[in-house]
Amino acid sequence: MGAMSRVPRTALLVAGLCVGAAGPGRGADAPPPPGWYSTSGLSFVMAAGNSRASTLGFKAELKRLWPRATFSLAGSGVRADANDPARLAVGTPTDFRIETGSRVLKAAKYNAAAVFDRRLTDRFGWEVGAEFDRDRFSGIEGRTLGLAGVSYLFANRKEFTFKSGLAATITHQTEVVEDPAAKDTFAGLRLSADAERKFGANSSYVGGLVVDENLQDTADLRVRFGNALAVSMNRRLALQVGLLLLYDHQPSLVELPLFAEAGVPTGLNVAARAATVDTTFNVSLVVSFAPRTATP
Numbered sequence: 565m566g567a568m569s570r571v572p573r574t575a576l577l578v579a580g581l582c583v584g585a586a587g588p589g590r591g592a593d594a595p596p597p598p599g600w601y602s603t604s605g606l607s608f609v610m611a612a613g614n615s616r617a618s619t620l621g622f623k624a625e626l627k628r629l630w631p632r633a634t635f636s637l638a639g640s641g642v643r644a645d646a647n648d649p650a651r652l653a654v655g656t657p658t659d660f661r662i663e664t665g666s667r668v669l670k671a672a673k674y675n676a677a678a679v680f681d682r683r684l685t686d687r688f689g690w691e692v693g694a695e696f697d698r699d700r701f702s703g704i705e706g707r708t709l710g711l712a713g714v715s716y717l718f719a720n721r722k723e724f725t726f727k728s729g730l731a732a733t734i735t736h737q738t739e740v741v742e743d744p745a746a747k748d749t750f751a752g753l754r755l756s757a758d759a760e761r762k763f764g765a766n767s768s769y770v771g772g773l774v775v776d777e778n779l780q781d782t783a784d785l786r787v788r789f790g791n792a793l794a795v796s797m798n799r800r801l802a803l804q805v806g807l808l809l810l811y812d813h814q815p816s817l818v819e820l821p822l823f824a825e826a827g828v829p830t831g832l833n834v835a836a837r838a839a840t841v842d843t844t845f846n847v848s849l850v851v852s853f854a855p856r857t858a859t860p
Contacts, residue, residue, distance in 0.1 A: 596722055599855030601627040605804055605848035616664060617646035619671075621846045623806070632683045642844055644671040673699040673844070681715055681727075691715050691729060700740050702838045703816025707737040709776075711754055723762040730755055733776065741817035741835050750780045766796040787811040794850055802850045810842040 604624040611617045623640040648668040653660040679693035690713070697707040713731025733752040755775045762768045770792045778784035787810070794804040815838040822832040 596629060596720075596725075597855055598629045598631060601629065601852075601854045603850055603852045605806075605850040607846050607848035615646075615650045617644070617650075617670075619644040621844075621848060623848070632689075634681045635679070637678045639674075639676040641674040642671060642846070643669075645669045671701060673697075673701070673842075683715075683717065686720075687717050689715050689717070691731065693731075699842075701818070702810075702812070702842060703740050703818040705738040705740050707735065709733055709735045713754065724760070726757070726759045728755075728757045735776075735778075737816075739816045741819055743817050746784075746814075746816075747780060750778050750784075752779050753777045768794050768796075768802075770794075781814070783814050785811075785813040800851055800853070802852065804848050804850045806844075806846050806848070808842075808844040810844075812838070812840055812842075815840055 602625065605622065607619075607621040609617075609619045619642070621640075621642045623638075625636060625638040627634065627636040645667055647665040649665040652663055652665055654663055655661055675695070675697050677693065677695040679691055681689055681691040683689035692710075692712045694711070695709045697704060697709075711731040711733045713729055715727055715729040717725075717727050719726040731754045733754050734749070735752055736749045738748065739746070753776075756773065758772045760768065760770050770790075772788075772790045774788040776786040776788075789809040789811075790806070791808075792804055792806040794802040796802045817835045818838045819833040820836050822830045822834050824830055
């Protein structure tokens with residue numbers, strides 16, 4: 565099976581998920597009331613003393629619902645840095661002072677997206693959107709994507725929503741290490757599926773699957789699979805655990821330090837492919853706002 569077969573397999577997978585989620589033709593309950601919705605989460609970890617490191621994570625989404633349209637604006641980021649080494653001795657073996665190492669960035673990835681979806685019928689609609697990614701550790705200085713396509717709403721109930729989409733995309737990316745074999749701008753195809761599910765009065769799940777295929781180089785396939793499970797403490801606050809999986813079948817080039825066989829640094833850097841899979845797990849405090857009644 566070659567690279568060309570991945571698109572049909574992916575299409576069948578998403579279609580299967582959609583059919584399974586649609587269920588046996590159940591009538592829709594009352595949809596969520598129109599109005600403004602927002603969720604924002606923040607997580608922070610810091611270590612000091614013998615080890616010095618900190619990690620900051622954030623995620624926010626603003627959504628506007630109308631009877632037949634939805635606009636959403638979302639952003640997320642993770643940044644981690646540490647003193648490397650945490651502590652070091654400067655001087656001679658018998659006469660030295662203790663200092664902290666230089667602050668070194670260990671991880672930094674950011675994402676922002678905006679989508680407008682307009683339903684032509686109760687189920688079928690069109691959508692346009694834009695997205696930006698930045699992850700220098702994966703070799704991406706910046707990736708901007710625009711999309712236009714169609715969507716199908718399988719469920720739009722107060723406790724459960726499920727939507728799938730198919731869109732044409734145009735992508736422009738700038739890489740940290742220039743790859744002469746890769747094009748900076750290319751057309752593509754996006755398959756997507758998004759679900760939100762409430763479990764009782766205090767728990768909810770949000771999941772999203774996005775598959776991007778470069779139509780000019782079908783070996784360049786990317787998958788983004790995000791999941792979040794939240795448990796409410798009150799009407800506004802919740803504790804949330806999230807897992808984000810990123811897969812890039814043809815990752816960008818990155819610079820890696822070169823070491824000799826004995827582990828001695830050579831002072832040289834070499835260009836190599838970034839890892840194909842990135843995983844981000846977080847636990848955060850989430851603040852949510854939603855209308856009590858319908859907003860015109």
